[in-house]
Amino acid sequence: MLLKDIDWNILWQEAQLRKSWRKKEKGDWDKRAAAFAKRNDDSEFANRFFDFVKPKSHWRVLDIGCGPGTLAIPFAARVKSVTAVDFSSAMLQELEKRAHLQRITNIRTVQASWTDNWEESAIPPHEIVVSSRSLSVTDLRGALEKMNDWATEKIFIVDRVGNGPFDSDLFAVLQRDFEPGPDYIFTVNLLYQMGIHPTIEYIQLEQTRIFTSREEALASSRWMFDDLSAEDEKRLASYVDERLIYKAEGCWSFRRKSPVKWALLSWEKRKN
Numbered sequence: 001m002l003l004k005d006i007d008w009n010i011l012w013q014e015a016q017l018r019k020s021w022r023k024k025e026k027g028d029w030d031k032r033a034a035a036f037a038k039r040n041d042d043s044e045f046a047n048r049f050f051d052f053v054k055p056k057s058h059w060r061v062l063d064i065g066c067g068p069g070t071l072a073i074p075f076a077a078r079v080k081s082v083t084a085v086d087f088s089s090a091m092l093q094e095l096e097k098r099a100h101l102q103r104i105t106n107i108r109t110v111q112a113s114w115t116d117n118w119e120e121s122a123i124p125p126h127e128i129v130v131s132s133r134s135l136s137v138t139d140l141r142g143a144l145e146k147m148n149d150w151a152t153e154k155i156f157i158v159d160r161v162g163n164g165p166f167d168s169d170l171f172a173v174l175q176r177d178f179e180p181g182p183d184y185i186f187t188v189n190l191l192y193q194m195g196i197h198p199t200i201e202y203i204q205l206e207q208t209r210i211f212t213s214r215e216e217a218l219a220s221s222r223w224m225f226d227d228l229s230a231e232d233e234k235r236l237a238s239y240v241d242e243r244l245i246y247k248a249e250g251c252w253s254f255r256r257k258s259p260v261k262w263a264l265l266s267w268e269k270r271k272n
């Protein structure tokens with residue numbers, strides 16, 4: 001077999017089908033929006049992203065799958081404007097709430113999906129197109145082409161490395177299968193076949209995190225599961241408690257067994 005014979009789009013689709021959990025639809029993200037937003041307020045992830053990405057004041061940024069504004073909000077303070085796109089209305093409401101509180105006025109939200117017709121959704125090309133932890137698509141090649149088409153300068157993607165934010169040991173404790181699905185290496189290979197050679201940086205988060213309460217630490221693990229029984233809850237709590245250290249009032253230190261790692265891929269727009 002030759003390298004060029006490998007269809008990374010199909011490998012991506014097959015790896016997605018092997019995932020241990022089903023693909024989240026719009027309604028699933030709506031339900032998760034408030035908790036996701038809370039967990040990502042003032043996130044270490046966003047700070048680390050901006051260690052690598054140096055925004056320019058003339059940029060108009062298109063953030064696809066923006067969620068509650070994890071990147072859209074800090075981007076807004078650094079660039080001309082942000083178009084924040086997500087198919088979950090609850091996520092967009094979380095973003096708007098935060099933007100309002102911080103008196104940010106240069107973010108426009110658009111409820112749309114990866115596969116919608118963006119011209120009909122009045123989404124014009126932007127200098128920068130970003131997808132952070134939101135490449136939840138069946139047609140990866142189509143999504144990458146679309147990002148390239150909608151950018152006039154540069155594209156940024158944050159993609160999972162290996163397990164991404166999931167803790168495989170916790171899945172084992174709950175006696176669940178763990179298959180996290182495709183990670184960034186599929187995206188890199190597909191880009192290569194499209195004639196794009198992205199820059200790759202890695203964002204590795206601190207293994208130890210500080211929480212203000214035990215409940216907050218539990219929530220940082222509980223989100224990985226949709227359907228916990230009372231017995232599962234007990235197991236999860238004892239797993240977390242084993243790694244949790246009470247430091248002082250409002251200060252709990254939690255050490256994960258393995259760190260969370262993300263890949264940051266970027267490339268200059270490929271002009272056809």
Ligand SMILES: C[S@@+](CC[C@H](N)C(=O)[O-])C[C@H]1O[C@@H](n2cnc3c(N)ncnc32)[C@H](O)[C@@H]1O
Nearest residue numbers: 029065066067070087088113114132133134136
């Ligand atoms: C893990 S969150 C990431 C949010 C944010 N970009 C971040 O890095 O924190 C994934 C987001 O992608 C959105 N999303 C998932 N599939 C989508 C689709 N097909 N079209 C548009 N948004 C989608 C979800 O609603 C969710 O807000």
